[in-house]
Amino acid sequence: MSTDALPSPVKSPILVMTAGGPNPWMVINALAQRxxxxxxxxxxxxxxxxIFRRRAKRLGRLQAAGQLATMAAAKLLRRAAGRRMEAICQQHGADPRFNTTLPVTSVRSINAPETLEAVTALQPAVILLVSTRLMTRSMLAAMPCPVLNLHAGINPIYRGQMGGYWSLVLGDRENFGATIHLVDAGTDTGETLYEARTEPAAGDFLSTYPMLLTAAALPSVCQAIEDALTGNLRPKPASGPSALRFPPTLWAWVWNGVSKGIW
Structure with a gap:
């Protein structure tokens, strides 16, 4: 970690860990306002x-390649979704822009040694993960405070990725939502703090679902952070069927779009 990336010596009660992007900055800016x-x-x-190697080991090379193809297509289509994304931000009062007024520390990974150095320097009262790698068991054990995660899906039935998309594909629209939960050693298996549900608009699709779910969850995220700061966290075990989701392959995405109208 370079010298100019060292964290401020001022103790900060809230530390957000992220890989960056508009959706995480919506969360960060909402927290900074409150x-x-x-x-x-x-x-x-x-x-x-x-990503490919990890998924290929678990799901096979064909499935892994198909999933990456879908994510590449979704990334390209975000430009076409610009107007819808602006509408989502306006509706929820969300700001997806990088905030230059906030202290930012750059690290290789949330599991890298420099991350622990930064946390030790900052001594946060609560850590929030938004769009990061999975935190390893050893790193999680070293954290001095509660670690929360914003997940764009309802746990435990839509753990993993693209929870909102899969709830629609499976005809489970009432569970189109997001979960704020404590982080444990599993993938989105920690105890639930809050759930936030919403309804997709006709123009929403794979590229806009995560932003919509993030925006809808902002009040719940702020409440969870306040609970952590005041010692009022009230986690509860996630109940119901549990399934780990992955992005659809390109061919499954096209089939679901053509046959079900879910893109």
Whole structure:
């Protein structure tokens, strides 16, 4: 970690860890509007090769390639969704822009040694993960405070990725939502703090679902952070069927779009 990336020596009660992007900055800016001391730790995004190898080991090379193809298509289509994304931000009073007024620490990964150094220096009262790698068991055990996560899906039935999309594909529209939960060693298996549900608009699709769910969850995220700061966290075990989700393959995405109208 370079010298200019060292965190401020001023103790900050709230530390947000993220890989960056408009959706996490919506959360960070919402917290900064409500709370005085927010700092940000940004990790380098995972490389496509790293993601492919991990998924190929678990799901097979064909499935892994198909999922990455879908994510590449969704990324390209975000430009076409610009107007809808602006409408989401306006509706929820959300700001997705990088905030230059907040202290930012850059690290390789939330599991890297420099991350622990930064946390030790800051001594936060609460840590919030938004769009990061999974925190390892050893790193989680070293954290001096509660670690929360904003997940764009209702746990435990839509753990993993693209929870909102899968709830629609499976005809489970009442569970189109997000979960704020404590982080444990599993993937979105920690105890639930809050859930936030909403309704997608006709023009929403794979590229806009995460932003819509993030925006809808902002009040609940702020409340969870306040609960942590005041010692009032009230976690409860997530109940119901549990399933780990992944992005659809490109061919499954197209099939669901054509046959079900869910893109």
């Amino acid at each position: 709370f005085d001391a927010v700092q940000v730790l940004i990790e380098e995004p995972e490389g496509k090769g790293e």
